[in-house]
Amino acid sequence: MIILFNSKDEPMIAQLTERFQDQTDVFQNAERLAINGISLSDLTDEEQAAAVEIIEDHPQAIQSSRIFHPEPLTIKTKHSVISNDNFTIMAGPCSVESEAHVMKMAEAAKAAGATVLRGGAFKPRTSPYSFQGLGEDGLRFLKRAADAFEMDVITEVMDETHVALVEKYTDIFPIGARNMQNFSLLKAVGKTNKPVMLKRGLSATIDDLLNAAEYIASEGNHQIILAERGIRTFDNKYTRNTLDVGAVPVLHSLTPYPVIVDPSHAAGHTDLVIPEALAGTAAGADGLIIEIHDDPSHALSDGAQALSPEQLVATCDQARAINKIVEG
Numbered sequence: 085m086i087i088l089f090n091s092k093d094e095p096m097i098a099q100l101t102e103r104f105q106d107q108t109d110v111f112q113n114a115e116r117l118a119i120n121g122i123s124l125s126d127l128t129d130e131e132q133a134a135a136v137e138i139i140e141d142h143p144q145a146i147q148s149s150r151i152f153h154p155e156p157l158t159i160k161t162k163h164s165v166i167s168n169d170n171f172t173i174m175a176g177p178c179s180v181e182s183e184a185h186v187m188k189m190a191e192a193a194k195a196a197g198a199t200v201l202r203g204g205a206f207k208p209r210t211s212p213y214s215f216q217g218l219g220e221d222g223l224r225f226l227k228r229a230a231d232a233f234e235m236d237v238i239t240e241v242m243d244e245t246h247v248a249l250v251e252k253y254t255d256i257f258p259i260g261a262r263n264m265q266n267f268s269l270l271k272a273v274g275k276t277n278k279p280v281m282l283k284r285g286l287s288a289t290i291d292d293l294l295n296a297a298e299y300i301a302s303e304g305n306h307q308i309i310l311a312e313r314g315i316r317t318f319d320n321k322y323t324r325n326t327l328d329v330g331a332v333p334v335l336h337s338l339t340p341y342p343v344i345v346d347p348s349h350a351a352g353h354t355d356l357v358i359p360e361a362l363a364g365t366a367a368g369a370d371g372l373i374i375e376i377h378d379d380p381s382h383a384l385s386d387g388a389q390a391l392s393p394e395q396l397v398a399t400c401d402q403a404r405a406i407n408k409i410v411e412g
C-alpha cells in the first residue's frame with residue numbers, strides 16, 4: 085500500500101518524514117509526499133485524516149505516475165517549453181554530416197518553427213560497418229548551428245562514459261530506443277540536471293517504458309520527456325515500425341511527462357512520415373521530432389525517411405493546426 089499526503093501540509097510532512105524515511109521508501113515533490121509499504125494502522129488518527137489518497141495497487145514507477153505528480157510537467161530549456169500547453173518541433177538530420185550541412189538543416193528546421201535541433205554525433209547503427217557518427221566534431225558542429233539559429237540541441241548519448249562529453253553540447257539528452265533499458269546510462273543521465281527524452285524501446289511495453297523513466301526519476305531528475313517512435317510488430321513490410329498512437333493518450337493518463345512522437349523512425353519512409361506525424365499530433369502529442377535532409381539519397385543515415393525542408397514546413401503547419409483543434 086502507498087499512502088499520499090499533500091506536500092503543502094508542512095508540519096505533517098515533517099512528522100511523517102522523520103518517522104518513516106529510515107524504514108521505507110518515502111518520495112516527495114512539490115505536490116505530494118508518498119510513503120510506500122505501510123498500512124493505515126501504522127498511522128495515527130490525525131495522520132490518517134491527512135492522507136489525500138490511499139493506493140492498494142500502486143504502480144512500480146511511482147515517481148513517474150500521475151498519482152505522485154497530479155499536474156502535467158513542463159520542461160523548459162533556453163529556447164523551448166515542452167508541455168501540454170505548447171507544441172514543440174524538434175527537427176534536423178539523422179546524423180551530423182558536416183558543419184556546412186548541419187548549418188543548412190538548422191536553417192530549414194528554424195524556418196518550420198522548430199526550437200530544437202536534432203542530429204546524431206554518436207549513432208546507434210544496426211550494423212557496426214555503417215556510418216557511426218562524427219563524435220565530438222559532430223557535437224561541435226551541431227552546437228554551432230543551433231546557436232546560430234537560437235535553437236536548443238538534442239543529440240543522442242549512447243554510453244554512460246559519454247554523458248559528461250555530450251552534456252557540454254546538448255540541452256536535452258535523448259536516450260535512443262536501443263538503450264531504453266540501459267540502466268547504468270539511465271542512472272547517469274538521472275544524475276544530471278538536463279532534461280532527458282526517453283525513447284520507447286523497439287519491443288518495450290508501456291510499463292517497461294515507465295519503469296525505465298523511473299530509473300531516471302529515482303536519481304533525482306524529473307525533467308523527462310517520453311517519445312513514442314514506433315514498436316516492432318508482426319508486419320514491417322511497408323512501415324519500418326508500427327507507430328503506437330494509442331500510447332500517446334495512455335502515457336498522458338499515467339504520467340505527468342510530456343509525450344513527443346517521432347514519426348520518422350516509426351514510418352521509415354518519407355511519404356509515410358507525414359501522415360504519421362499528423363496522426364501522432366491528433367492523438368495528443370506535445371510535439372514532434374522529425375528527420376530532414378536536402379539530398380536524401382546521399383544522406384549518411386536514414387535518408388529513406390527524411391523529409392525535405394519544404395515537406396517539413398508543410399507538415400509542421402498542418403500539425404500545429406491539428407494541435408490547436410485537439411488542445412482547444
Ligand code: PEP
Pocket residue numbers: 178204208259260261262283313346349
Ligand atoms: C535516431 O534518432 O536517429 C534514432 C536512432 O532513433 P531511435 O533510437 O528511436 O531508433
Ligand code: MN
Pocket residue numbers: 178179349375385386
Ligand atoms: Mn535516424
